[in-house]
Amino acid sequence: MKEKKILYIQPIKGNEAGDAELEAFLNEHKSSSTTHVDVVSFKQAPSHLEHHFYEALVAKDILKTVRQAEIDGYDAAVIGCFYDPFLDIAKEISQGMPVTAPAEASMHIAATIANSFSIIVGRNKWIPKMHENVVRYGYRDYLASFRPLGIGVLDFQADKERTERLMREEIKKAIEQDRAEAIILGCTMEFGFFRKLQEEFALPVIDCALASLKYAEHLADLREVCGWTISKIGGFDGPAKGELKSWGVEAYYGLEGMF
Amino acid sequence: MKEKKILYIQPIKGNEAGDAELEAFLNEHKSSSTTHVDVVSFKQAPSHLEHHFYEALVAKDILKTVRQAEIDGYDAAVIGCFYDPFLDIAKEISQGMPVTAPAEASMHIAATIANSFSIIVGRNKWIPKMHENVVRYGYRDYLASFRPLGIGVLDFQADKERTERLMREEIKKAIEQDRAEAIILGCTMEFGFFRKLQEEFALPVIDCALASLKYAEHLADLREVCGWTISKIGGFDGPAKGELKSWGVEAYYGLEGMF
Amino acid sequence: MKEKKILYIQPIKGNEAGDAELEAFLNEHKSSSTTHVDVVSFKQAPSHLEHHFYEALVAKDILKTVRQAEIDGYDAAVIGCFYDPFLDIAKEISQGMPVTAPAEASMHIAATIANSFSIIVGRNKWIPKMHENVVRYGYRDYLASFRPLGIGVLDFQADKERTERLMREEIKKAIEQDRAEAIILGCTMEFGFFRKLQEEFALPVIDCALASLKYAEHLADLREVCGWTISKIGGFDGPAKGELKSWGVEAYYGLEGMF
């Protein structure tokens, strides 16, 4: 079984320490010594993506990074944000390499092991877009509730004790009031909290960053062994080779040789 | 009643002739001499947006143009592509100016005057994303069918006779086989064909570029008269003032003073 | 741009004062000096339509009034009750003149400017029928909640202070507990309260009587400029000319010359 290289993209302005911490966390949970995980972030980018406009600003960088990963021989890529930003477009430009993202991965897993799930988010603001994704992926009937903590992306890791306390309160309500059978921690910056809460409440608590890594491993395996990967005959049919060049905008967008 | 200025954005690499032709068409159909329509396109951009990656490439330019329109005093803006690219994000960054797009506008109109509609598109490729929008906007039960012509965006105006013939064939099938009560021409480059077909088949044929202009006029009026415009307390809550600047990326994205 | 005449039908036993008050309110909000609004009510009719049987009693009068409006050259008609009584049948008998009603109009507007809305109603009794309309129009996923005030149609204007206070309480809950991004005041007799509450809560508060007027103006404009109006080839196909006469019931129903 050959080594599998997976690129985990933090679609924000990162720093070495942050990337390394997440990389370490993910590497603890990869399924085999033959998986290799790299975490990358951007030099110039917003520091969080709570606002959808910030996603739009990094759209091109996310997608170029995905395409470059494929060119560089990665076996799968992850777009590491629970909005799953531009996941569909990443599937469109991939020429075969699987791409996934935290919401897609977490919900597939949760719906397989539970009859319902609640999603712990930061703010109310996030919910409409995330609800839209729940519906789109087919999981409306599995959704027990969204439960916001009332804090932002950058707060989760800043005061871990408070975060854990808030999570505990909302998980309790999700179980008792909403009848959730599983919990999804709906932001990649909620990484690292799942195991303790999972043991405490005796139900699956899904770390969405980790879920996306595991799902990426699965998809890479499906492609390698069975040849099952992104269908290119319909909505994921990608740009025609050379079209951007023929329009004279390949260089403008820094896409030389990519398509 | 004060003059209403509406900006119609062609989110592609345009040319003066093309913009002028569409501008003329739209100006023939504005509701009042007090409406003023400007059509803009981009200097550097793909020539069509059939592939979603091309949308991503122009994401930033579309959104900056929308925000600049608001700063410049426009009363409404239209993102002129039937995928409604980034319409939700445009509503997020607007600080009050209404924004709309062809699919949203056409479907609201069609669902008001018919029990069902068919959408005439170019290629199969477009359908999954457009179907997703139909569902998202709430119109799944109104959708009679998608009917692709088997041609591309750039073909519609290139051979108008062929386009009209193909449209005629598919509209006939939509009525007879799918029981469509209205037709939406599902690409802004299908502009200009609606009236003849509408008379021929005696049912509403909705030109989606025109629909978006009319809907923009309506939304601008609702704001002016009733104060009803984009809700900013939930999913459309926009970037915090100065946040991009504080992260040092305002200049990088060319957004000085915008947020 | 020619003058647009709109008939707003209060489908209840009215009085001159009441009609005049609403007419004045609507005239303040019409989009242009070229719109002319008439408000009519019935001489013999129930005083409110909370019970659906009361709607049935005025069915014929509503529909005759709509058809007569078309004959008299009105550009659009509004059936002024949030149950949207017989709106579909009005579209069936219209030979081209647009007809709309408060629920249809309010929801189209709310779904365009917000991700979700709550509807403030009088009594629980109203909700099943109104919920049915929400679903029928395609807005189930936009509905945050119904919030009843526990008062009747005739109470809204009788004690405005109390009404406003009750509205304030329920709007607060709709925002905080149901995550509503917009509010629809779900009874035409709730007219006149929207602006103050809208400013207070900083979200769109939609006055449904006013919304129906604005939507009627929009539909009249769409018909005039684009020829888009009610499709007559399917469910809105109207009575065959002369059929009622041939059955000898034209005079019995007082419909001479109407169909």
Add this chain to the structure above:
Amino acid sequence: MKEKKILYIQPIKGNEAGDAELEAFLNEHKSSSTTHVDVVSFKQAPSHLEHHFYEALVAKDILKTVRQAEIDGYDAAVIGCFYDPFLDIAKEISQGMPVTAPAEASMHIAATIANSFSIIVGRNKWIPKMHENVVRYGYRDYLASFRPLGIGVLDFQADKERTERLMREEIKKAIEQDRAEAIILGCTMEFGFFRKLQEEFALPVIDCALASLKYAEHLADLREVCGWTISKIGGFDGPAKGELKSWGVEAYYGLEGMF
């Protein structure tokens, strides 16, 4: 077991011969000698209800007849048209007597004995309203198709041979192309054809007039034995006693003493 009296309302301008023929047909199929079926029609009314406006014209007469049936001691009433016109309002004004109608009755039965059903109708025109009822009653996932014969209400019994031939053709397609497991004959004027076709195709063919009678017997029995009948605490809460009188319109509508 006491005798059960059921009133079957033909909501059209009837004649003695037509009423008697249907009455004879229904009496052949009542479940017990203790059931007594009366068929009534109107002296002044449209001759068919294909257009929804015609329904509106008879709204008051239908509902008065239902209420009078209750006063006269009937155990249940049927509104004999597959549009189920004003069934909800009949449930509202009933003070306990069950009321049903052909579409409600047929679909409940079909969904119990088959995984899917097709509805054989007269014209395309009927389908949007009937589809709305299918959705409202909860049977969207059971609907295999609508299959129109291309003829009108008055044609079904006029040329029975042709009707049967057309039904045969469409039932065949419903089974083979739409995978229908049961057939509903979607107009009361399709009465009398079901048994032969049922035997021929070896699947349930539901005569909707008959279905409504059988369902009415069932509902009357449920009320008598278990006390289960229309809930009056929500949407079916009826007019307040004396309210119409207090408004001075009781006599105008000919409702003296009814409410």
Add this chain to the structure above:
Amino acid sequence: MKEKKILYIQPIKGNEAGDAELEAFLNEHKSSSTTHVDVVSFKQAPSHLEHHFYEALVAKDILKTVRQAEIDGYDAAVIGCFYDPFLDIAKEISQGMPVTAPAEASMHIAATIANSFSIIVGRNKWIPKMHENVVRYGYRDYLASFRPLGIGVLDFQADKERTERLMREEIKKAIEQDRAEAIILGCTMEFGFFRKLQEEFALPVIDCALASLKYAEHLADLREVCGWTISKIGGFDGPAKGELKSWGVEAYYGLEGMF
């Protein structure tokens, strides 16, 4: 009208006293002296079916009993558990005899006489499977809520006073908080409580054991009079005659001569 024999299967380890009590209760509510109800239970079986595994253990016995009932000339059979265990398979193996079960029966009835219903259950554990049935039968939009009492199947009849008190509390909440217009008592062991609560709250309270008997009578009548019974041309198409025998497993399963 011939006598109708109905077999009510208690799919648990029963005892004479328990069967006799239920049989007496059902016999009080049959629609006519011509209905004959037998209650049977199993000698070897779990004492309740709260866990789905227990259903699986009695699967074969339930289905053999159903098939034997048909062979023995019963006119209908009831599988007496609110999970409706194996109802679809019972419809598959029946060669014409109707089969029903409490959830199917209760929901059809409730949806006919109310706009919404709440289901009073024992434990949270039961809800996912029952919710699945609600959706499958088409009644998602009718469901106001599940309201668990926090007790088990064997507790309902053990302490009737407590059961009634808990039911009263939850019915009150269902009406006030969930706007339920009808109540379904969602376990056959909740039999006997309905009438008092129904009178107290003045809304239909449906005893699901009784509902299944009444629905069985209705279905038997539909078959006898109209020939409408389970469609055998699709999903309910049963085992081919002799197939089990040809595989040599007929005796192993104790099915000699049954199929």
Add this chain to the structure above:
Amino acid sequence: MKEKKILYIQPIKGNEAGDAELEAFLNEHKSSSTTHVDVVSFKQAPSHLEHHFYEALVAKDILKTVRQAEIDGYDAAVIGCFYDPFLDIAKEISQGMPVTAPAEASMHIAATIANSFSIIVGRNKWIPKMHENVVRYGYRDYLASFRPLGIGVLDFQADKERTERLMREEIKKAIEQDRAEAIILGCTMEFGFFRKLQEEFALPVIDCALASLKYAEHLADLREVCGWTISKIGGFDGPAKGELKSWGVEAYYGLEGMF
């Protein structure tokens, strides 16, 4: 990384040759030399499960085999039939070992790599139950069509050439008429055909037996690495320890020591 043992249950009367052939096929596609796959079938059982009654006959044996697998230390089990028989109950009785089945596995995979899929089945008879599963798993909007070949389970491998030819015809129609972007071969006995067809049509063709193995590997990995496995706090809460024994039926069902 420790060895993973997976039990694949053929829930039919098997034979050594058949089991060995499938075992060989699955072993070619396991993700790692550390996975160990065993295939078992039953000594006494129907030879296929086309009829749901046959599923019921093997219910107990399937579930005992699943529970025994867990006791024996398997890391995951597969119930190898595309009806996913008793998968929910298997999740209920598992005390932690993941269980999956072909439909669940195939649809999760297909929905991740395509916008829509068609399912190639044997007979019309299978479709209602399978459609129910599609809806239950959340994939109604992904389903392009069912395409039956008109042959039975035992025919697929008997005449492989014919099977492949029929598959080819239906896949072509699924792509062209139904716009399927992926194909699921909807019976485990369709194993072995996928790769050739996948290459021929250049879209994912999912072998459902293989998919269930791969999904089982994924689930076993999720459990091992992240502790994510079946939630036991709601619908999958299993039988209380010793309850069956206390009722004296443990031995009767041959479940000594299992629960």
